[in-house]
Amino acid sequence: MKLHHSILIKSALLLVVLSCALWHCKDDDNAIVERNYQLVWEDDFSGPAGQAPDAAKWAYDIGIGPGNDGWGNQELQYYTDRPENAALDGLGNLAITARSESYGGRGFTSARLNTKGIFTQAYGRFEARIKMPWGPGIWPAFWMLGANIDQTPWPQCGEIDIMEYRGQQPNVIHGSVHGPGYSGGAAITKSFDLVNDRFDVDFHVFAVEWGEDYIDYYVDDTLYQRLRPESIPGEWVFDQPFFIILNVAVGGNFVGFPTPQTPFPQTMLVDYVKIYKEAI
C-alpha cells in the first residue's frame, strides 16, 4: 500500500483569495440544471440506538493512518470501529462521535467510515443530510476518493470533498477537488457561508452532482460551485468510480488544534446517504 489519502493543506489566505475569486464569477454557467436522477444506493441509518452501521454497506478505517502521521494531516484522533465512535442513534441517524479520551497512544478517538470495495460509482448525485458537530479543532467531512487509489496514488486518483467544515467556523462549509497539480493547499475550493445560521443546529443536505465535464456543489437547494475541466489547473481525473467517506477528525492541518473550550464528545449526525445515477 502506498500513500493513502489527502493532504488538504491550504492557507487561510489562499482560501480567502479563492473564495473571493469564485464568489464573483457569477455567470450563466452557474445556473441550476434539473437532472433526472434515480436512486441506486442509500443508507437511512434506521435501527436501534447503539447498533453498528450496516457492515454490508460500510467499512472502517482504523488507527492513525498508514504513515502513522494522522492520515497525512497530523490529525490527533485514533479511529476505531467501536460503537462509542460510530453507531446508530436510534432516531434514524448515524452518529460519528469524537471523544476526548486516551486511546491507542492518542488523546482523542473518532471514526471514519467508507464504502471502498463495497460501493463505488462514477458520476451521479451524491448527497448526505448531516448535522455538524462544533467547537475549535473539529473537522468533519463527507467526501470521496478515486477507487483506484491503491494502484494510482493520491492525488492522481482524485478527491472530491463534498463537504468539509471547521468547528471554529460553524456557519461555513467547503467544497473542493484535489488532483494532480492541485492538491493539498492548492486544491480547488469554494466556501459556502450560511447567513444568520450555522450548520450545527439543524440538518442540511450536502451534495455534488457529478458528470463527465462538471461537478456541481450544493448546500440544500443552493448551487454554490460548479467545476469544469477547464476550471481545473491540471488533469481532470474525475472520470472513474469513487467511493464515499464519512469521518470526524480532531485537529490536523486544516483545522488546527482543539482548545480547552472545545466541548467533547462531539457528534456528527448523518440522517442519510443517497447515491443517484442520472437516468438515461
Place this chain on the structure above:
Amino acid sequence: MKNIKLEFSALALLALAVIITVLACKRDLEDLEPATFPTTPEVFIDGFSEGLNYGAFGGSKVTAFDVDTEVKYRGAASMKFAVPDAGDPQGAYAGGAYFTSVGRDLSGYDAITFWAKASKSASIDVVGFGNDFGESKFLTTLRDVKVNTNWQKYIIPIPDPSKLKQEKGMFFYSEGPENELGYTFWIDELKFEKLGTIAHPRPVILDGQDQVLSPETGQQLTIGGLKVTFNMPSGIDQSVDAAPSYFAFSSSNPSVASVSDKGVVTVLDAGDAVITAKLGGADAAGSLTLTSTGQAVGPTSPAPPPTVNADSVISLFSNVYNNVNVDTWNTRWQFSTAEDFDVKIAGDDVKRYRNLNFVGIEFASQPIDATAMTHFHLDIWTPDPTDLPKAFKVLLVDFGANGVFGGNDDSSHELSFTRPTLVSNQWVSLDIPLSNFTGLVNRAHLAQLVLSGDLPNVYVDNVYFYNAGTVAPSGPTVAAPTPTNNPADVISVFSDAYTNIPGTDFNPNWGQATQVTQVPVAGNNTLRYSGLNYQGTQFGSNLDVSAMTHLHLDVWTNNSTALNVYLISPGPVETPVALTVPTSGWSSINIPLSQFSPVALNNLIQFKFDGNGDVYLDNLYFYKTGSSPTEPATAAPTPSYNAADVISVFSDTYTNITGTDLNPNWGQATQVTQAPVSGNNTLIYTGLNYQGIQLGSNQNLSGYTYLHLDFWSATSTSLKVFLISPGPAETPYTLTVPTSGWTSIDIPLTEFTPVVDLSNVFQFKFEGNGKIYLDNILFRK
C-alpha cells in the same frame, strides 16, 4: 486585572443621585408611552439612540464616559471611557449603565454587539445589559473582556431573547484601573443583532455542580452560579452570567423545599428534594439535592445578658456591648465542615454553628490586646448529647509581636470542657480565667478563636474578654457565724472552728470554669467560688458520715440565682439539694443527710456545687444531733456554798459584786450575751477569741481557797481562764472543753500564784474559741 468588585443592586442605590439628575432633563413619559414596545436595535451608533439615558454607578468617576468624535470605529462618533488611575479622588473606577425609560422589545435579537479598542491591552471587568437601575431582572454580564489597541467585534449573547419583551437596561460596563493605572477604551456600533450564529446554549446553575446539602426547615438558600455558555460564531465557547429570572426553577418535592422565581430555595419540612432549572426549555446542568433535617433545635430564650461593666470588656459578639472588628466567624479552613448562621433568639443576635467539627474565628486584621483582661467569656447552647467524653474546646491564638501568623512568636492554648460544664439544651456560661490558657504566653495580639469538639450544633453568644478585678462583687464583711456543734459530733471539711479532715482538694480539675480561692473574711478563712458553673471538692479519703445526721454549711452570695449542693458516692451517685440564693448576709444551712438519698453516706468521696454567680462558703461539715445539744438544756447546777464564804462575780444564787463590767472593750471579737437557761441567767460567749471581765472593785482574795465556775460548751476546743492583778499580772488555767453537760470546777487559787497578786485581783479573762456558756463565777473559801 480585577480591581473592582461590583454588586449592582447596591450600585443601583448608590447611583440614584446620578440618575435623578439624568432623569430630570428628559422629556415627559406621556409623550413616549407606546401601545407596543419599540424594537429599536441601536443603542449607540453615532450618538444616543432614541430614549437612551446614562447613569454613572455610585463611587465611580462620573465623568469617565464621554462621546468621542475623534476616535471611532465607523461613522461620526464613538463612546469613550476614561478609566481613572487608582486613588483618583473623583472616583475609583469607570462604570455606568445606559437605559431607556420605555422598555424595548428585544426578543427578536440574539445578542448585543459592539466594536471596541483600548489605549493598551486590558481586561474590562464587566460589560453587559439588563441593568435598568431597578430590578435588573434580566441582567446579563460578560466578564473579563480582553481589549487591545485594535478594533475588535464583541458579542454578548442574550441568554433567552424571548424574555426581553420590555427591557430597559441596554448596556452597562464597569472597569477599574489596570495595575493601578488608568487607561481609555472605546466602544462603537453598539447594537442588538440577530446573528443566528450563536448556538448551543448550555445553561448551568451552581456553576454546573451537583451540590448536596442537609439544611433544615426555615433555611433559605439562594441558587447561584447562574451562567449560560454559548458557542459563538468563532466556534469558541463563551459564558455570560445570567440573572435568575431567565431560569425556570423547579423542586422535585415542593412540600419539602420550594424555589422562587429568583432561585431562592426555602426549606419547608423534613425530607428530600432536588432543585433543578431550565433555561428556554433546556435543562441546566447542576442541581441542588437537599436532605432536610426538618426543624432545627435551638434555644428558645436568649443567653443570660452579661453584667460586666462595659469599661472592663473587649467584646467580640454581644448585643450588650460594642463589638470589636471580627474578620470572620468562619474562616472555612480546609477540612472544616462548620456552617455559620446569624440567628435571632427572642430578639437577641446569636451565632449558630452547624456541622461543627472546628471553626476558625479570626480577628487578625485588628488583633485584640487582652493583657489587661483576666477572663474570657462565652455562652454556648447545644441540642447535642453532652455525655462523657463529649467535649467542647476553646482555643485562643495569639500572633505575637509581629501580629501575623508564624514568625516563632505565636502562642496558643486550648481548653476542653465536658460534662458537667456542658449541659444539653440550656445556656452554659463559660467564664474562663485567661490564666487557665497556660500555653497562651502572650495575649497582646490575639488573632484567632477556634471552637471545636464533639458538638455539631452550637449556638454562641456573648463572646468577650473582661477584667474581673474591676467587677469583683463585694463579698461578706463579717465572718461566717462560728459553729456551735460539739466537735465530738462533727466531721469537718472546711472550718476554722474544727479540725478538718486531711487531704481535701478544694479545686479538682473537673473541667469547670469556676475560679476557687480561699480568702480571709474578718480573719476567718472562707472558700470563694467566682463565676460558678460547677465546682467539686475531692476528699482526701472516703468519708463515712453514716453516724452523722446533718450537713452544715454557711453560704453568702449576692448575685447567685441558682445553687445546688451535691454529695457524691462512688458510681458516681449524686443527689442535689437546692439552696436558697441569693442570701441576705450569711445563711447557715443544716441539711438532713436523708435528703441526699441514695448517696452512700458511709462512703462519700466528693462534694459538688453547681449554679451560678459568686458564692462564699464556710463551715462545711457533717454533724450529729441528739447526743450533742448545741446549748445547755438545763441550768448550771445551783451552788450550795454558804453565802458568807463566797465573793460572787456572776451568779443568780449570790449577791454579785457591784459595778462589774462583763464586756469591757479590750478589742476582742467575742460576742457577749446573757440569756436565761432554764430560767437561770447565763453568760454566753459566742465566737470567743478572748474576753475580759472588769470587776466592779479590786478584790482581796486572801482567805479564799477556790475559783468556782460552771461552764458548758459543745463547740469549743480551747478554753482558758485567767486571773489578773494590776501590772497586769496574769496566769492562765486551762479548762477541758468541749464539755459533756455542765462542768463545775473549783480551781485552787494557788494555781494563779505567785504571778497574780491574790490580794488585789481586778480582772478575769477567758481565751479560746467556740461558744461558751458560763455561770456561777465566784470565789469561795
